[in-house]
Amino acid sequence: MPDLNPVFTELRKVMAPYAAKLAPARDDDHELYVDTRHIQKNKKPLFFGAVQVKKSYVSFHLMPVYLKPELLATVSPELKARMQGKSCFNFAALEPALFKELAALTKAGYANYKEQGFVQ
Numbered sequence: 001m002p003d004l005n006p007v008f009t010e011l012r013k014v015m016a017p018y019a020a021k022l023a024p025a026r027d028d029d030h031e032l033y034v035d036t037r038h039i040q041k042n043k044k045p046l047f048f049g050a051v052q053v054k055k056s057y058v059s060f061h062l063m064p065v066y067l068k069p070e071l072l073a074t075v076s077p078e079l080k081a082r083m084q085g086k087s088c089f090n091f092a093a094l095e096p097a098l099f100k101e102l103a104a105l106t107k108a109g110y111a112n113y114k115e116q117g118f119v120q
Contacts, residue, residue: 007058011051014103038118057090064109
């Protein structure tokens with residue numbers, strides 16, 4: 001089994017600035033889960049994103065791309081190849097160029113949430 005701690009550490013650095021601005025629901029050695037303070041009709045907070053260590057990879061969830069798929073229009077084929085589903089990216093090794101691209105996508109996602117009034 002690969003050592004996923006370095007991957008988690010780097011992906012956590014991408015999500016952490018938004019956790020500081022929003023509402024982290026969980027933050028430990030294996031997961032950073034971030035909600036917004038926007039309460040939906042179902043009385044639950046709107047999910048922003050998460051970084052989670054799984055058995056053989058680290059998942060990076062980014063809900064803004066689910067709500068606005070147009071955010072993915074400029075994503076590289078290499079990053080798209082890491083997608084699982086509509087808003088999750090999986091990594092088993094350090095990939096600095098893709099992490100940098102993911103950081104830009106996360107920033108755009110936050111800006112989109114702000115535009116829609118989900119975050120301040």
